[in-house]
Amino acid sequence: MSKEINQNRRCFLGTAAMTIAAAQFGVIGSLKAQPSKTPVLLRLPIEGKLPSLGGATGWLNSQPLTAVGLRGKVVLIGFWTYTCINWRRTLPYLRAWAEKYEHQGLVVLGVSTPEFAFEKNVDNVRWAAKDMKIDYPIAVDNDYAIWRAFNNQYWPALYFIDAQGHIRHHQFGEGEYEQSEVIIQQLLAEAGNNGTSHGLVSVDARGAEVAADWGNLKSPENYVGYERTENFASPGGAVSNKPHIYGVPARLGLNHWALSGDWTMEKQSVALNRANSRIIYCFHARDLHLVMGPAERGTSARFRILIDGEPPAAGHGVDVDEQGNGTVTEQRMYQLVRQSEPIHDRLFEIEFLDPGVEAFAFTFG
Template sequence: MLLIVLAYLGGALTILSPCILPVLPFVFARADQPFSRSGLPLLGGMALTFALVATLAAIGGGWVTQANQYGRWAAIVLLGVFGLTLLMPRLADRLMHPLVSAGNRLSALAQSDGQKPRIGSSFLLGIATGLLWAPCAGPILGLVLTGAALRGASVGTTLLLFAYAAGAATSLAVALLIGGRVFTAMKRSLGAGEWVRRGIGAAMLAGVAAIALGFDTGVLARVSTVATGGLEQRLVDTLSPSKGTGNAMQSANATNGTNATNAMQPAADASNAKPGETNEAATGAMMRASAPAAPLPVEGTLPPLTGAVQWLNSPPLTTEQLRGKVVLIDFWTYSCINCLRTLPYVKAWSQKYRDMGLVVIGVHAPEFAFERNIDNVKKASHDLGVDYPIAIDNNYAIWRAFGNQYWPAHYFVDAQGRIRHHHFGEGEYEQSEKVIQQLLAEAGHPDAMKVTTGLPQRANGVEAAADGNDMQSPETYIGYERAENFVSPGGEAADRAHAYAAPSNLGVNDWGLAGTWKVGAEHATLAAPDGRIVYRFHARDLHLVLGPGADGKPVRFRVTIDGAAPGDARGTDVKADGTGVVTEQRLYQLVRQSGDVADHTFAIEFLDPGVEAYAFTFG
């Protein structure tokens, strides 16, 4: 019930956001009609359509997004014609007689001057408006969509999205009721009804143009996050205080700054973890788990490990086979920088305590589509030296069985099959190792308590620990679904090739594209040679998740820092002169600096077409 209230209040806050502006003209086109028969059906159609489309988009595949794009363009045409009839019906009739005649009929049905407004026609216009509506993706909507994407379809998902849409519709209804009285007073006292009607028509055409050009999801969406993100986060923090695992919404991926996807996440020990969600977007208070008590509490039982599509390094393991063993479950995905930085410790624990009865199981739950490719996981696991059992959890079956919400996440299970401790994210490795020792001692291996804790040697490359003391750059997604701080002129053009220009000025954490790119929901693809990505960052390390094109051909690139070759500041995947090659889909370390950290402008130029760029991470 609390989530429904949060979703409703989050939707109501959208009235304060600039990204609602393109929708307002369609709503106020009903301002001079009785609310119950005109405005209310329109808002109901908007809310219902948004809830259904958002549900399908969150849990469905690419076909849903493509179908909605067609629906958006149909709605743009429909509402554009309607706006044209309001603005200049005579001229429009001469220029576009067939379409405008249809628009005039629609206008007549919806307006019904001198008659009772027709509910069905207003509801139809509400559906069309709902197809265009891209509400501000603040913390609360991010929470709902993340849960939908990872947990699968449910009535609850649609109910939460409808509550969000109903909240927005409520605030719009209040504005419409007030606007209707003002409109009526103006017609009565000034005789200005026709001019107001034309003004609304012009505003509708401006809204259609803004949506068609992507300003609703580009410029205005970025401004809106500033406008309401803090309000929504405080609302979440107030109404959803920490109550233990699974009951609070928190900032994740703290090692990468404060730009984390908002998701419903466990409160305990969320630092340096990456939420399983779809967008990464606002800040929140971080909670730390208290040191494990003696004896360790029982947090639950090990759920079945069924649902994995395949196992690597082992035949499928069952809870019955694991009885009598101490088990560490590690949820990870191979392009996640936070997961990679925990791997040295997990691998060391597996080797040190294997003979005493510890079984480490890596549950690989993909974030990006290419991580569903089992051959990619096999190669990455081999290259990373992961030799313990790996369950390929492409359908998130094990993820959901645990109720997990993080990459990485560690669950510690005793010899009786009981979960006794958990830890989310990086850090607290000594504490986690002591938990392993304690559970092994309980299982009859007291010598485990005598083993020296810690890594036998320092981790290198992408597995090296982050410099969290002076890192101000957040994880940044390039696909339009979760992109933030994109400042190339005109914003991102969704799902079509577009010529971008590099921004002339970059603030810290601003980024942009140059060249011809096709930006999809998850990644951007370079459609022609000589494309660039630029980013103004503040961190020691910079990584970028990249892959070659669909043909698999290598893509050459060149990196610069403040316009010069990186030299000694190069990452492990770059030569001193800044050159490198994208050969496979994975995380590439492009910058690794020494000394003091400062603001720098990073640029990567791709000399060949086809490269796919997914996300920046920092360390």
């Protein structure tokens, strides 16, 4: 993918967290959140026509869909990539809306536009969709054709299309779930479905899908490949595309990270060359996730994590046990830490007990 695309696309926090993000991470712009327990008639301008879906490189859970064929249906299009934590926290609502409104004329359509190279592998996307219980249609957008047709820049991004094929609203990032559902109800009513319930869904989010602890979130997403990483603190800096023995500084500042042992830092990732090498990260958040996977499909690698030098105990994520033990088996996002309050600056360490692992990005919640 071009450098221009890399600079413009992003996993987006959303309006619910934008005030916090603007102060902490330099996110620009916001929308005023207007949640409502009582549905109200919203003024929804026409933002354009539903672009062609013909650029999809494949389809899952459905035969190919077209803009013309969807006429008469209310359509909710959601751009996603399966390792994006912001999309993962939106997914419970997409599943709930798809189930609740399917027989009232709503089509929820996911557009899988990859961020990392391994997310282009349709087998990985198929596995992720099954693992995350996604039953609605998925357009595989490996060439970014649908992304460009919408002039989209974010994951997650939701586009609400009326029965005449007009885009009537969009939502970039997490949050605004009540307003989004009210818009679905309004578009269904405009389409002549007068039996639409005005009640709002209630979701039971678990694991990585639980909403972030925004009040304690002081660590932004960070990539570990040399193209986009920030605050890399190993002495001597990064050595691009060559095996190198890295060390750890005496102290790590908040949101700084380092490598220890034998690694190759590549454009999108760091690749482990020898076992018993580590990644160390100073973070401040309830949750810590790491996008990683085996370098070769079908293999696995054991790892162990520590928090402030100790096993995580009750602070472990869903992908490790109380002693911090886990196994990398697929190329995906792993939840490694979910701690309880009080939340402080913590020193996270992950040691890989087997070689053949690639790590891509840290995300927090």
